[in-house]
Amino acid sequence: MKQLLVVSCWLLVFSCSALAVVDIGDIGVGARSLGMGKATVGGLDDASAIFTNPAALSLNPQLNITSMSGTLLTDVNYMMFGAAETAPIGRVGIGYLNAAVSGITITQITGSGSNETVVPLGTTDYSSSVVYLSYSSALSRFLRGKGDNVLIGANLKYFLQGFSGGGATMQDAAGTGMDADLGLLWQVNNWANLGLTFNNFLPETFGGRFNWQKNNQTEGIAMVSRAGGRFNLIGPSGLKYLEKQKLDLLVEYASNNTPNWPAVWHLGAEYVPLPVLTLRAGIDQKVKATIGGIGVDNNLSLGVGLQYAGFTFDYAYHQFGEVTENTTHFFSFGFRGRDEVDREPLREPERNVPVPTVIPKPPVKSFGDVPESYWARRPIEYLATLGIMSGYPDETFKPDRPLTRGEFAALLVKAKGFLLSKDVKKLFKDVPTTNWLAPYVQLAVDRKYIQGYPDKTFQPNKKISRAEAAVVFTKFAGLQVKSKLSNDVFPGLAKGHWAAPAVSAGKVAGFYEFLADKNFEPGQDLTRAEAAEILSKTPFIKDKIRQLISGEK
Template identity: 30%
Template sequence: MKMKLRIVGIIIVLFILSHSVSAQTAVANDPTYIGVGARTLGMGKAYVGLADDLLGIFSNPASLGYLNNWQLTTMAGKFINEYDYLNFGAAYPTSYGTFGIGLVSSSIGFTAIGVTTEVQDGIRIVPSSTEGSSFSYGNQTLLLSWGKPLKGLFDLKVLDNIVAGGTLKFYFARLTGPGIVGGSAYGNEVDLGLHYTPNPVFKAGMVLQNVLPFSMGGKMKWDSGVEESFPALLKTGFSFKVLGRQGWRRLGDHELSLNFDYDYYPTHSSLPSLFHNGIEWSPIDFLDLRAGIDQDYVGRNNGTEIEFTNNLTLGVGLYYGNFRFDYAFHQYNQVAANDTHYFSITYGLDRGKPSVEAVEVKNFSIFPADKTVLYTQEVTVKGEVDNWLIRRVTVNSLEVVVGDDGRFNLTLPLKYGKNSLNIAGFDAKDRLLAAEKIRLLSLKSFVDVPVNYWAVFPIAYLAMENILTGYPDGSFRPEGNIARAEIATLLVKTMSSPNDLLPSQRKRIQELIFLGVVEVGKNYDPLKGLTRADYAKWLVKTDDLSFPTVDDDVFPDVSKSHPLAPYISAAVNNGLMTLFADGEFRPEQAITEAEEKALIAKATGEEIETPKNKQLFNDVPLNHWAVVYIDKGAQEGLIRGYPDKTFRPKGSITRAEGVSVIARFAKLGEPRLLELPFSDIPGRHWSIKEISAAKEAGLLSYLEGNRFEPDRRLTRVEVAEMVAKTHYFSDNIRNLRDWNIGY
């Protein structure tokens, strides 16, 4: 017991057992010197540079600026087996920064002789004694903290990596016992902190504790009139992440950081500087092992001399869900009887092993984000390198220029449908450090179909498939009525697979494949015809013409990357094909019927006559733009004319008529007819079966809760919605919406 009390007397700044009732100024006790949390204590109190959770309330308030969710912590321990220590902390992030509150409490009951005090360089040394009466001493500190990143506060790039914070400290102390007069005290102080993270490997911090001047209230004032100062303390520290997913090196799932703090008292130059060194190693995801050396002051020769001592610390952290359980062992002055054990519980930590995507995203900040839907055929990729080890970046194997500020941008073309941006980062030795995939879905857009329109997806998809197209002015007119010729065209286009073609159309494809114009498996629409690019390829191949390598764009609408650019260039240069008046070649435009007939005749040596179709409807001549679609639709039983043998191709179609046509087109089965499909469809309505079948198949879900209105004109958007849900497209659209396939 005598040894313990002697050690108590020589640890400076930590505790006081009594007060001199004389009017002298000394150094006040600050319980936050020890009450910093078991995790910090286990690392030798080296935390200023690490600063990665709410324990910064007690050590570096800037750490609060990094928190994304609220956290709680508490600690208990019996310092040198005499002083009861408790602390509590809570932090909550907001848009104005993260706010924290903490409480540190220490107390002791002891027996001592009448109180005497010696002062050396403003530091009180309380001599030991084995005689006296019963005393009690308690000290509480309330801490109000705040931290916030400085990014965006000023137009300075360096501030993007700096977080600032501050803590208000309110002290309350009470000493009771025989002869103690004026044994209550209160005081205030302020801490200011900064933290700098230029990259994931290196972090640095600085804290100036007790910056409030004595004259402005930075002191402890006792009821007896004694005023004690809190000496200003400059703490600097840095943390080096040796191993880790974002560390200097990677070794499996190991995480290893080295932490160093330095203490300097600018107003007490006679005190030696102190160092705090700590290590934290996580060999597995739920376990942290810690060790450190915590330097502290110690008095010698009955308090007449001050020097420092090295105290060994050890610690363990266990994670379970959002909880962390911490234990710390701390030596004091290498006296076994003074060894102290501390315990902490912290809540609000996300220790789960991050996915590959979550790890990789930390290497880059990319716009657009992953899983973005775009309504354009090009994208400007804007990015910033967050991993300082990355020296070179490629996007889809294209080298990009990275500025001194780590930022880059690149504009790339997109195809309709699924696109991937594969972003790779390489170190100075050209080793791959990071690979991130950004998934983008490009859909066709129209000026009158906003991106939040209720049927934007089916409209875009059917337009991309050239099933239901827009108008030359870039509009779709979703609420406009659809003409009978239009609905016939889109339904027949949908059915135009080789198995659904007329015999003459199947023969046409076979001939073109035989001639080498159409490749097997190519998506060829016989109703649309050959493209001019395909025709150019055939002309060049049949005339056995040579063609140069294309190094530059051939024509305004034919880039050098076009797969048929050499054939197009050779066909025009040899006079086999001509350009349009505007200088364009229009490679995807269909060739004329005369050109195709000439192609087949030249290859086979005989003229192949176009089959003479009998005019099915009086108002649909053989040269009508949609005659082949209307005729095939009629032959398939999808559409019907009127008794006067007219079709009225420009006429609108009612909702009942349209749903009946689409039900036949989708080959829907017989409905159950257990109840009326809609309140305004009577049981004897001519199309009740088709309407019921369409509703059961989910084609009419957009009318849920509404009346059917059978005589209302059918709109283009309604057709897009229903056709997209048929078996022709439902699987394709479902796959198109799935971010996990096709990228």
């Protein structure tokens, strides 16, 4: 690898036309991705989506962190870090990549023929870094409720690359640049995702370029287009139902717009035999130089992943060409959040026995991320004190985090204080009876608060929209819903919208005071804060809060 960089130094110094920026994001995808051949455009539900397909950041609403460091190809010190979290505007993330080689010998060839001599001139260090700012959201955020199964994402990238040291020979052999990535992810159904990305898609005239200090040279950054999919063949939501295991097949086709650069394929598989264990394998095609020009290597990759309490450890074995010593071992550490955030043991609520004593008013529970001035502070604190909504282990509430359909069903059941049945039936193929949500989903469906889909799925991990939640809240509160409206209910919500009658009933009941003079945005994800606010306005919960405040409860 050092020999390659020595040649690069020589070209950089003596041939301005040879200046070439390198996007090291092609490597920096984390051990999980590398273990399955980098077939990742179909969507990864962790922070590595920053580097693979930013649209997929919306697949996991929790805090995600990923990191990797080590030595590649025996010489290159490599570091990767990424983090993503949910914000009011969608999912946001930040990523950082760095590759560096130190002690590269600078040489000069003197003489010719049999008198040709290689003369060392000194040493230099090489470094290349990329900083990512990422964003992702469902398309429905911008299309008034349409396209909630299409996710979009983008990266803004800042490049720093060059050599340091080496004296006058390497002076100004460095530069900076900017570009951007665009990602799309179509959730076709429960078992198939199709993805498309355009890496470094900005033209030079719009800022997509790299500027070298030496001779003030400017160049574009090669765009790479990727298309592919992720297919859940076996699992609770798979093409073939299997309750406790999961198998995904991943396919990706990548095309570089550099002239005469061949397209490559990436193939991978990810198998989850146990909740804590994941096995991976893949084929990662790489472009290589050959005697006849440019060819393609088929590199085998293997991987293992461990997950516990939301923390992840991933290992990958990856071949690079036919040279055995170039085989590299990758290790990544991260955090993807707990799959069952609000999990509680199945138990019957304690039965209060009246006693002839005065029960003191309980202290109201508070959270570090819900300040005094927060618009929904009171309902959040009241519902948390009543045990209806719980916080996180770090004493936060995460009010802007979207609710999933499964979490929403559990919230409604907890709010009513229903006894959980020990005889849990399998109502939906993607909610196994062993899932902690199963008894809550069963009760919510039995009470006709919420329903599943025609394909016999419930989609418990799908985020619930304001429109869907509006219909459920009216059923939960027992509101009278008109079949037809004569006027629009909210700006951005036409009277003919399928959820408009339910929204109208909720508005009359005071559920949506927090949206006064605002667009309803029916496709917007319902957040935990919004759920607390609306729930606190329902008659049943309003009475519970009254009892809490008065000291009766």
